[in-house]
Amino acid sequence: MINWNSLILVAAVAIGSSVGLVTVFSIGMRLLTNARNIQGHTKKREGARPIEALNRIAAYLMFTICASAVLYGIYLIVPYFHLDK
Amino acid sequence: MDPILVVALVVGLALFFDFTNGFHDTANSSATAIATGALKPKTAVLIAAIMNFVGAFLSTAVAKAISVSLINEGINIGPELVFAGLTGAILWNLTTWLLGLPSSSSHALFGGLVGAALVFAGVAAINFPAVLEKVVFPALFAPVIAGVAAFLATRLAYLLTARSQVSRKATGIGTGRSNFKVGQIFTSSLVALSHGTNDAQKTMGVITLVLVAAGLQPTGDHVEWWVIIAAATAIALGTYMGGWRIIKTMGSGLAEIKPAQGLAAEVATASTILASSNLGFALSTTQVASGGVMGAGLGRKGGAVRWNKAGQVVTGWLFTLPAAGAVGALSAFLVMAGPLGILADLVLVIAVSIAIFQISRRNRINHSNVLSEVEGASEVVASPRQVRKAAADQAKKDAKQAAKKPAKKSTSKAKGGK
Numbered sequence: 001m002i003n004w005n006s007l008i009l010v011a012a013v014a015i016g017s018s019v020g021l022v023t024v025f026s027i028g029m030r031l032l033t034n035a036r037n038i039q040g041h042t043k044k045r046e047g048a049r050p051i052e053a054l055n056r057i058a059a060y061l062m063f064t065i066c067a068s069a070v071l072y073g074i075y076l077i078v079p080y081f082h083l084d085k
Numbered sequence: 086m087d088p089i090l091v092v093a094l095v096v097g098l099a100l101f102f103d104f105t106n107g108f109h110d111t112a113n114s115s116a117t118a119i120a121t122g123a124l125k126p127k128t129a130v131l132i133a134a135i136m137n138f139v140g141a142f143l144s145t146a147v148a149k150a151i152s153v154s155l156i157n158e159g160i161n162i163g164p165e166l167v168f169a170g171l172t173g174a175i176l177w178n179l180t181t182w183l184l185g186l187p188s189s190s191s192h193a194l195f196g197g198l199v200g201a202a203l204v205f206a207g208v209a210a211i212n213f214p215a216v217l218e219k220v221v222f223p224a225l226f227a228p229v230i231a232g233v234a235a236f237l238a239t240r241l242a243y244l245l246t247a248r249s250q251v252s253r254k255a256t257g258i259g260t261g262r263s264n265f266k267v268g269q270i271f272t273s274s275l276v277a278l279s280h281g282t283n284d285a286q287k288t289m290g291v292i293t294l295v296l297v298a299a300g301l302q303p304t305g306d307h308v309e310w311w312v313i314i315a316a317a318t319a320i321a322l323g324t325y326m327g328g329w330r331i332i333k334t335m336g337s338g339l340a341e342i343k344p345a346q347g348l349a350a351e352v353a354t355a356s357t358i359l360a361s362s363n364l365g366f367a368l369s370t371t372q373v374a375s376g377g378v379m380g381a382g383l384g385r386k387g388g389a390v391r392w393n394k395a396g397q398v399v400t401g402w403l404f405t406l407p408a409a410g411a412v413g414a415l416s417a418f419l420v421m422a423g424p425l426g427i428l429a430d431l432v433l434v435i436a437v438s439i440a441i442f443q444i445s446r447r448n449r450i451n452h453s454n455v456l457s458e459v460e461g462a463s464e465v466v467a468s469p470r471q472v473r474k475a476a477a478d479q480a481k482k483d484a485k486q487a488a489k490k491p492a493k494k495s496t497s498k499a500k501g502g503k
Contacts, residue, residue, distance in 0.1 A: 003366065015234040018234035019237045019241060022241060022349050023245065025268055076359050077140070077282055078144070079143065080143065
């Protein structure tokens with residue numbers, strides 16, 4: 001009477017996507033902090049600039065992934081987008 | 086009594102239930118965002134209200150599909166039965182709100198209807214396996230799934246953003262964890278939107294059920310436009326009222342929540358709800374959100390869940406179905422007595438609702454004091470009795486203090502020093 005398969009599937013997807021999404025967001029935050037850190041160090045010598053930019057770009061990439069996850073969430077919520085018309 | 090009048094009363098009651106549903110569940114999406122300061126209290130409830138309003142228009146699939154599946158087929162769910170069931174759901178929602186307990190409004194609705202059906206049609210009317218499958222088991226699993234998700238997510242968030250104290254001091258750059266607040270704005274809106282698409286539907290479904298039963302609508306395959314607008318407005322207004330007592334419990338009563346935890350809890354809530362509604366294992370938003378908060382509370386080092394409060398919340402969940410059912414059943418007895426019974430029942434419900442609002446004014450909680458430092462940090466919403474007791478204790482203490490003032494000076498100083 002209890003559908004164990006769908007329960008386990010729900011649990012796996014819920015836990016997996018939460019952990020994945022928060023991980024990506026946290027990595028993004030970490031990269032931003034790193035970028036600021038590098039910026040702080042390079043005030044005197046100009047050489048390290050590309051690494052700072054790399055960190056920043058990677059961070060924004062992470063946030064883009066998170067934004068698409070939110071969009072996917074909206075897609076799932078709004079039936080108009082995915083139900084057979 | 087004129088059947089049209091009964092239908093009108095039921096529609097009114099259903100909309101009032103929708104309203105209580107709104108303010109009862111504001112906490113699900115906004116409590117953690119308010120607790121961490123990601124959103125100002127008023128802004129948070131406004132966003133939640135708009136999302137709920139919009140969500141109500143997005144689909145009527147749930148409303149069309151709602152047949153109260155806990156009641157066996159062949160039982161006539163007429164306006165009178167729904168009337169009695171709604172009174173049970175409303176009174177239980179108001180009671181749990183007074184106590185500051187997040188509890189599932191859907192379970193309250195099911196409970197009320199089941200209780201009323203028991204009186205109208207006997208034990209045979211209840212589909213007990215469905216009660217286990219749709220109410221009892223989900224209540225066990227919802228908080229655990231969201232809790233585990235939020236716990237792991239919180240752990241990882243802290244791990245990934247950790248910086249040694251030495252490097253923080255050397256560079257003057259912190260961990261940047263307060264920036265998790267930015268993400269919270271999106272996740273809490275997502276939770277509110279999904280809430281709107283689900284919960285307003287239940288009221289629409291109930292109203293449609295009654296309209297069809299009364300012959301005012303030929304079939305239940307669509308929802309009248311005025312029903313959609315009314316239900317959307319009622320839930321949005323309720324949400325905007327903000328069930329501050331429940332927000333307080335969810336935001337600071339169960340666990341102290343910092344931005345990274347808030348984000349983890351909200352992501353876990355949104356993921357669990359979306360997974361459950363798309364993969365076919367319906368879970369209660371309230372129970373998922375509460376589990377998320379607890380998991381996030383445990384996930385931070387030095388963080389803790391206030392098990393005392395958590396125990397109260399879970400006890401509330403256990404009682405939701407039977408308590409709403411009991412009120413629904415009592416109502417059903419009154420309603421079965423005829424038109425006068427219906428009127429008496431209505432008067433009773435209004436009287437009890439007013440009484441509950443009056444009691445709530447004794448320790449009012451609203452947007453301005455929902456997270457006040459003094460109470461918010463360690464205290465949880467107190468029941469009226471606790472408030473009276475605390476006041477009495479304080480008065481006693483004051484009297485004692487006044488009597489012993491000169492002698493007690495040194496001891497109170499020593500106490501204060503710990």
